[in-house]
Amino acid sequence: MIKNYSLNLLQTYRRLTLVLQKIYPLVLIDAYLRLIQCNFLLPNGFLNTISHLGRPNDWWVQNFNHAVQLYEILILFFMGYLLTEYFNKHSQFLLGFCTILILALVCFNSGRDPHNGILAPPLFVIVLISWIVARLFSKLPGKVLPIITSLVSGSLLNQINLNTLFMKLPGISTSSHHFNWWVILPLTVIRNGASWLGMIDPFMAAKQAINSPAATANLATALSQKTLNHVPHPLNSHTIYSSYAFLGGIGCTLGLLIALYLLHQDRLVLENLIPSTFGFNAPLLFALPLYANPILLIPYLLSPLASMLIGGLFIQLHWAQPAVYQIFSGTPSFLINFLGTNGNWGSLIATVLAIGASTIIYYPFIKYEVSHENQNVD
Structure with a gap:
């Protein structure tokens, strides 16, 4: 039993590795977009300051920031879709759609921060959702029940995501004068x-x-x-x-x-x-x-x-x-x-x-x- 569990864990890790490497080019593009965002589209950006380009247009800055954020969300959706396929070799489009539906609900910010309408889920949550959908949702009969289950699951996970239980794992406190x-x-x-x-x-x-x-x-x-x-x-x-x-x-x-x-x-x-x-x-x-x-x-x-x-x-x-x-x-x-x-x-x-x-x-x-x-x- 332990041997089978270890084998399944190894297979899961190998599939995760393949997916991470497959979306690597998309993440690389995102890194360059983030670099442009921090260096050229902020008034105190490093490259913007040393090149004396001046203050960037606020309209361009706002729309560029939203575009980068949306791009990152789409990368994570694509990752979830690929993982669902890798975890269930016989998966149909329906299972991938269920994963994307759950992730979309998890990401949705229901109004706590009006300036941030999207909350990107961490990779651990994406892997967990993809694995559950691939292994369990495939056993649900019909097409309507998996979609309803996805809506319910996504709504529940959204509340967890809003409460930052996954998003803000231990940070380093800056409120103390004393360093230990x-x-x-x-x-x-x-x-x-x-x-x-x-x-x-x-x-x-x-x-x-x-x-x-x-x-x-x-x-x-x-x-x-x-x-x-x-x-x-x-x-x-x-x-x-x-x-x-x-x-x-x-x-x-x-x-x-x-x-x-x-x-x-x-x-x-x-x-x-x-x-x-x-x-x-x-x-x-x-x-x-x-x-x-x-x-x-x-x-x-x-x-x-x-x-x-x-x-x-x-x-x-x-x-x-x-x-x-x-x-x-x-x-x-x-x-x-x-x-x-x-x-x-x-x-x-x-x-x-x-x-x-x-x-x-x-x-x-x-x-x-x-x-x-x-x-x-x-």
């Missing part, structure tokens, strides 16, 4: 583990914002004293977690990208170099794939921890200054600390070392993954 390594490190592991399971929106970009009391106090001190040497809270969630745990996106995947380059995965590196540099690593997570991949779980959890510890050590020993200043939207992740400290070279060195540590952590696991994939191809 014994809290921040486990929470980082939990959050990255939730991302690995597909419980966090894959298109969600890491945003740098100074909104915690400690970060705000640091900024006020830096502006009044014209120095970063005497800020009251050098270690806080912004200077450690936001600044060092997202080098290349969630999971510190700039190191992963370098490891792929060292292993001569040139095409994958070339396709993901620009979006990953700016922190949009969803295509890379789909292409490998990293989601639910047991081989890549350990480096995905350890890499941000190593990066945060290196940054914290440099700040604690006064080899680097803490990032205090607000940076431009869409700033390349390896420049976050350098620009956030107004050009402190110690912060840039700490960032380079953190990326190097991530590369060392990822390398043996990626090497095994690449060699294992080549054996399967042969």
